[in-house]
Amino acid sequence: MSVDLEKLAQEEYKYGFVTDVEQEIAPKGLNEDVIRMISSKKNEPEWLLEWRLGAYERWKKMKEPRWAFLRYPKIDFNDISYYAAPKNNPRPKSLDEIDPEIKETYDKLGIPLEEQKMLAGVAVDAVFDSVSVFTTFKEKLAEEGVIFCSISEAVEEHPDLVRKYLGSVVPRGDNFYAALNSAVFTDGSFVYIPKGVRCPMELSTYFRINAENTGQFERTLIIADEGSYVSYLEGCTAPQRDESQLHAAVVELIAHDDATIKYSTIQNWYPGDKQGKGGIYNFVTKRGRCIGRASRISWTQVETGSAITWKYPSCILEGDNSVGEFYSVALTNRLQQADTGTKMIHVGKNTTSTIISKGISAGEGQNIYRGLVEIGKNAEKARNYTQCDSMLIGDCCGAHTFPYIEVRNSTAHMEHEASTSKIGEDQMFYCRQRGLSAEDAVSLIVNGFCKEVFKELPFEFAVEAEKLLSVSLEGSVG
């Protein structure tokens, strides 16, 4: 039996392959020339180059944050290449123009780029290292006035929108990694949903890191105009390599009056091997502004990959009656570490936020929930409900919770619940007595534990997430 487990453990990261394409890779290191090079590769307007350089100036003066409960070697930012792009025809007009190797990569990942093969009702922007290689269903979406394209394309085609909103949620000097991203971001997705439009399909971006010794710095910007609705999903994978790779993304969401943005993430970056060698360092700034009345932003994340995760998708609830939600499942196995949570900043009246966080630690994994709920002095009758549950599998892992609550208005209503449980021997035995293998029993119990979060995901992805969780748990018992 132990032999089988060994085999499973080796097979467990299915997405670890490397695609052999000719790539254009910038020399390692970061300086103004590199930033100018990236900007000129993308034919960017002068204002954007200036914006990047300004971010770089700020970044140089900043210190890498070390307050997170994470342990990892110092990152040498000059040992990273900041741009990698497939050489052939970086922006194809049709599928026939895409490098077949890249197309095959997405096929292997289960994200076929042919529209007829796609999951019905899901449009995909495929980002390969530093560039977006293809966006599906663009024309169909355009009929409704929905803009869904890579951010580079948006800079060229919709410069006014980009200029108005870029950095309006996460300013370029916001934090160390956001400043770095602002200086060197290469691609990512752009979404604009016009007034009153309910986006007719799920939008999704699939991020793939392929090149070696490069960082991925994508930037996503989603604007939902008055009364609109959009559901957006991102997925991520990377090859299995011995060296760790840096991923520092920024996501900005803006919801106007009565608009709703649902943002779901299934993060499955390469987690590193059993000895903790390799794996993605995932430092991400995600934030949404509910600027309109009764607007709503909902983050759902399933974090199973990466060696290091540092990520706090947040909501600033400015509009009266606006709603912020955060549903999270974070799983750490082997030597993975995750410091993740959210910030809910209540500014407007009658604002409501809900936080449901499920942390699962197995192997020697460390799982940290860190959250801030802030009720401003004018946020009359704001409400927050926080539920924070941790589950431990085995006795070498850890779970830690750091909830911060700041209330400046006495009409606020706050609820906080937290629990930590060890995966019950009795639960395991019960399932096994009924005939389930130990591995199936763990995955059944853990999936049950995460139910409240999974039900927030679009249906197909909920199924995907359950499978992913089972795979990531392989080797955690036995």
Add this chain to the structure above:
Amino acid sequence: MLEVKNLHVQVDDKEILKGMNITVAPGEVHSIMGPNGSGKSTLAQVLAGKETYEVTEGEITFQGKDLLDLEPEERACEGIFLAFQYPVEIPGVANTYLLREALNAKREYREEKPLKHVEFGKLARDKMKALGIDENLLKRSVNAGFSGGEKKRNEIFQMQILEPTLAVLDETDSGLDIDALKIVANGVNSMRDSGRSFIVITHYQRLLNYIVPDFVHVMVDGKIVKSGGKELAQELEEKGYADF
């Protein structure tokens, strides 16, 4: 079918079973009675394969196989079912989901095709009707927020679906009112046949009015001290365990 020979079991260095012997032939119903702490539940857990119990001596053979060699799930697939004294709650996992997975694991073990959702749904509804169990019990999380009676009835429902060869009922009657007791007993009686055996662990003779055993064993201090027919249960009810 089942042969337990000179079984010694300890937990945390404390010996609980001290040379237990019992032989169960196909089609028989055995009842094990005894005072609190005599080791009845330990026997049930050891048969099912709970790892916290350490078998220090003796052997258990089940249908010609060395039971102690098998993992709990293998024992289940070989046909052993334990109706737990305290069924555990599993939040977020639908009752129907666990049961379908369990049944299909067993079918896979026997190299049979898994049941489809629709087929399983029909099977489950038929069995529930017969047991007088509300259908929404299927959708609820396993045992979560179930009343004591619902938990016990759920165990019997699971037994009916999984159709074991040997079912061990660990104090399934405790905490049941008379109506629930009858439902549980009917559930067991409807499954009695020449190929299936039961070990019914209980404190009270009351259950045995409804599930009539072929043999009654009295267990005291980790051993069977007296065996007899169903009349032994009546005797115990009148005199208690003081004589042992």
